[in-house]
Amino acid sequence: MGLEDAKNQVDQAFTRESLRGGSFENTFGGATSFLRRRYTKDLTGVDIAVTGVPFDQAVTNRPGTRLGPRAIREASALQAFDPPYGWPFDVMADFDIIDYGDLAFDYANVPAFPDRLTDHIRTILAANVAPVTLGGDHYISFPILKAMAEKHGPMSLVHFDAHSDTWQDDDMSRVDHGTMFYKAVKTGIVDPSRSIQVGIRTYNEDPLGVCTIDAPSVHKMGAEAVVEQIKSVVKDHPVYLTFDIDALDPAYAPGTGTPVWGGLTSAQAAAMLRGLAGINIVGGDVVEVSPPFDTTGATAIAGAHVAVELLSLLGWNMRK
Numbered sequence: 001m002g003l004e005d006a007k008n009q010v011d012q013a014f015t016r017e018s019l020r021g022g023s024f025e026n027t028f029g030g031a032t033s034f035l036r037r038r039y040t041k042d043l044t045g046v047d048i049a050v051t052g053v054p055f056d057q058a059v060t061n062r063p064g065t066r067l068g069p070r071a072i073r074e075a076s077a078l079q080a081f082d083p084p085y086g087w088p089f090d091v092m093a094d095f096d097i098i099d100y101g102d103l104a105f106d107y108a109n110v111p112a113f114p115d116r117l118t119d120h121i122r123t124i125l126a127a128n129v130a131p132v133t134l135g136g137d138h139y140i141s142f143p144i145l146k147a148m149a150e151k152h153g154p155m156s157l158v159h160f161d162a163h164s165d166t167w168q169d170d171d172m173s174r175v176d177h178g179t180m181f182y183k184a185v186k187t188g189i190v191d192p193s194r195s196i197q198v199g200i201r202t203y204n205e206d207p208l209g210v211c212t213i214d215a216p217s218v219h220k221m222g223a224e225a226v227v228e229q230i231k232s233v234v235k236d237h238p239v240y241l242t243f244d245i246d247a248l249d250p251a252y253a254p255g256t257g258t259p260v261w262g263g264l265t266s267a268q269a270a271a272m273l274r275g276l277a278g279i280n281i282v283g284g285d286v287v288e289v290s291p292p293f294d295t296t297g298a299t300a301i302a303g304a305h306v307a308v309e310l311l312s313l314l315g316w317n318m319r320k
Helices: 065-079 110-126 138-152 180-186 215-221 223-234 266-275 298-318
Strands: 048-053 097-102 130-135 156-160 196-200 211-214 239-244 281-287
Touching: 048 065, 048 110, 048 298, 065 130, 065 281, 065 298, 110 130, 110 138, 130 138, 130 298, 138 180, 138 239, 138 281, 156 180, 156 223, 196 215, 196 223, 211 215, 211 223, 215 223, 223 266, 239 298, 266 298, 281 298
Parallel strands: 048 097, 048 130, 130 281, 156 196, 156 239, 196 211, 239 281
Antiparallel strands: none
């Protein structure tokens, strides 16, 4: 497999036969599914389903994350050739992974959106498939967590972000990307005593009992110490890992709606995500990639790398 295959492979999103293995299709051509996985709604025999949620109607500043899933898929073509770097196995070769496509919803009926997304994730989970979701704004984690908690019980949340997203909001009908984890804690679908936030650098008076490692602490402690603390908090509890791309400093991820200086480097993020191998992760997402503010494509590339790390974290446990 390699250069010889590149001469013949095209539109692997539709033409590939196996759900496993890399793709050697030209990065600049063809249909851009995530990592050139097969686009399919058939969950039979699937280990991990990547799905997109192009929703950004909960934003408080700059819109554009509805275009995030498409951009992340395109950027992922750069990673479809080789095993993910830094892992002792190749998740693409060892597991059946599909691109489940995007959630279909009525953009003009925002109140109906949350239940629509929860049902979408329920369908994936009902087939005993692990979901990895490409956002979209960060509100999408709340409807996803509802489905995850139905299957796994109250979740441990491992949350990388510049913002805590736990600002008080007792109106459960509001769709807001800054308050959904307040609601997740208050409704019991997230266990704050088993949850942790990393990279925070905006003020919130009440973290609701969630352990917080702010960005300055990450810089001081180093990635290895942060990983140890995360593992000590979540233990063996079922984990949902959510990565807001604005956890990264704007120098590494400018294409996002609410950038904040002083954030994580891409190297720190990579080291922490890989260091989390062995946590009981059952699903995850990468959110807030906003291509209109991403002049170089760097943010979408970062988002694609985060998503591959999520696949690898899930695959690590599936190897057991």
